[in-house]
Amino acid sequence: MMSIALEIPYWGQSLLRVLGGIGAVLLPAGTIVYLFLFKMMSFMQSRLGPMEAGPFGSMQLLAEVGKWLQKEDIIPENADAKIYKLAPVIVLVSTFLLVVVVPFGPDALFTNFSAGVFYALAIGSVSVIGILVAGWSSANKYSLLGGLRAAGQLIAYELPMVLAVVGVVIQAGSMNLQQIVVAQNSGSIFGWDGVGFPFVLTQFVGFLIFMIAVQAELTQVPFDMPIAESELVSGYMTEYSGFRFLIFFIGEFATAGVFAFIASVLFLGGWGIPFSWFGWESLDAVDGWMNIVGPVIMLTKMLVLTGIIMWVRFSYPRFREDQLQRFAWKVLIPLSLANIAVTAILKVAI
Amino acid sequence: MAQLSDTDTDESTPVVDELRDEIVARLRADLGDAVVDVHQVPQVDLWVRVTPESWRAAGEALRAQGFDYFCFLSAMDWMPSPFGDGENDPTEEVEEDPAASEIRQGYTGGDTRFQMLARVTDTRRHVSVTLKADLPQHDDGAMSIESWIPVYAGANWHERETHEMFGISFDGHPDLRNMYLPGDFEGYPLRKDFPLLARLVKPWPGIVDVEPMPASDDDEGDDS
């Protein structure tokens, strides 16, 4: 476990972490945009998508970034300029803060909070502030409606998300994300430890609720009322242009990636492979090469999950605001409470 | 489809149209003398002209008969356009033809330059009636008639449009704002004396098309 950390001085570690953090946020975002937004969506809609920039349009994203950077940064006259400028940064920073707790390998992690789950869920809702602020400061009615919708929606779906995770915490007996990964990979199903014990097997209700809540947190269709391009033009982003819009755009997809990371840590076994394959007994016994393989495994799981998120996004129509609230409060929250109760009873009983 | 006839021939055509006859009979019974004139093309269409005072009453009577589908409401300006019909080169001098500026109303006749025009349908009996009414102008040129909104709610926008295009005001209409034109627009575009400027300043290139062709084998029909 110790090998890498000991050889690198502290400033080097910090630098590595910063670069790793940027990579862990931007790499998934870029991959998601290219793979799903450009290519899978095009495939589903019987078109080719971008084909000109680079082979199969793979450089399209860079071209888009270049385009946005060149565009004029327009601030509406009546806007609260300082807050207006700050809003996209809040959204993006919350994504960076979120990725900090995600473990990518036995040592490949940024920080090892003992209450990582708690931190992740808390930080995950910071982006609401950014969105609300963006909606309010734009001095635009569409933006305001979008911002308010976002606030209502994100708060409503924060709750089922937290409750869905509680089941995992009960089962793992820890709020530390690294411990949750270990618990899943060192576990066994009725004595058979061939695949470890990913929590999705017992917590499939929790997993489903978590993914729905993630969909809502990300304001993806069918929960994209805050943006709702056919009603509110572009919701809270209506007035943003140029690189501020770009920051929102990156934030949107980066957050999708990070939430998919967290979901794969909580439910799908995270970076780990079943410890029994190599006879590892505990976290300390895990070989150092997992620090390389782990992130790849994480990326694969993340892509599967974001693939589902995007698939739903491209094929579903959106809810109405009141239907969305009803769905959260009347379906998801009671369901997740029941899930907690059942989990707790089984945990005590077995 | 029944063969059509342009002339007013209820008697000379063998086709009888009991349905439309019955409609007219009931309308006469309801409105009495208010039904001024009736024109019928049997099996095809029916025109009824009523007095302007009974415009709304005629609508109500038709509605009571089952004509509950509102098709459209508009107006007619029967004055021939003082600017010609756009078929001639506007730069040429045209000799005055007094017959050309004579007002001739269409089916069911009439006495005034402007006429109301509305059409309602009975979706059960599959029959429609075109209703007309004279629109007498007051001394200042203004015209007004009762609104149809209480009878057919859908008349709202049609009356707004008619007000905007012809300058006819509708008594009892809640909101006669312009639909298309700016609020301070002057003039009534669909009146015949409203010039279509684009056509006046430059001859329409399409005029070429209507010049008589050189002699051909085709029967020139009623072309004179």
Next chain:
Amino acid sequence: MTMLSERQQMSYIAAQAADARLNVELETEGMTLNIGPQHPATHGTLRIIARLDGEQVVWAEPSAGYMHRGYEKLTEVRTFPQVTALINRIDWLGSFANEVPFILAAEQLMNIEAPPRAQHIRTILFELSRIANVSLFLGDLGVQMGAVTPVFMAFRDREYVLNLIEGATGGRFHPNFDRIGGLKDDLPKGWLDETRQVMKKLRNFCDEIEDLLFGNEIFQSRTRGIGVIPADVARQYGLSGANLRASGVDWDLRRDQSLPLAYDKVDFRVWTHPDGDSWARCWIRLQEVREATKIVDQLIETLPPGPVMTKVPRIIKVPEGEAWVSTENPLGEMGYYVVSKGDLGPFRVKIRSASFNNISITPWVLKGVYVPDIITILASLYFILGDIDR
């Protein structure tokens, strides 16, 4: 308010109650929201001024006229054959269907009739423009509710129909193909076979859309019971086409009037729906595309031989008279009241377009709904801006 289903009554009562509540609790400050004239949801430049209380609409008023082109005035300075070029642009998605009623009205005044083959081809092209128009509606429906995929499928399959129209007429959007007394040309070689294939594709498209969109619970919850229009209100406002039939009124001008078109030679079903809500309107349109493909298939089989143009004078002067002809266009009842004074051009043409009446009901139907429902109701009423403003 008789003859309403229970769901309709509930929805109506709910709307009334919302109305009453808003009148009582007006201490909160409302907000006036302009939707349009430039807005992603209004295909064209329709502006909706909505007074909101939170997300609920207190009243809404559409404001048209941003695209008024004055066709009624322009027709007065054009000859009869020239007018078709103008009216092509009224409902630009189903252009050919605009020409037919005007030509029929002129023919009625001239007392001539197109030869049977021309009538058949007219009907085929009429139904093709219906398919081209309504299939785009079906795709657009998804976009209005946030589902982006259906619209691409609609554009994909509509392209085949546009190709057919282009093959027959030479114009994809504005064919200007109908002539007084017949058609400009006969159909090109191989066109009928291709049409058969395309009709199959379109039926598949309908199945796809039904699976993807109509079968979706979210779509249903967004449309069912929303924007209920009872039959008597629909008739009063002169709603026509699918909007009227969705309110349970069995009225289709293709079946219920005799025009020199080939509809009496085919077997098709006129669908109605008792609910009168957005769902019903969308569903009826879906069925109508299906019926249209069947009509086209049947007409291809029975296409009679013969000329496509009857003998008409080279310079067309229409005898004095008045005629009204309306047909069941993709958007609803489209009619022309043509007055001729025996000149080369019409004396006056009153254009009765379907969308004008269909949209005039919006102040009534938008009362008390939520902002997202404005979009779905407008989408389900289905308007083309050129058809409102003319």
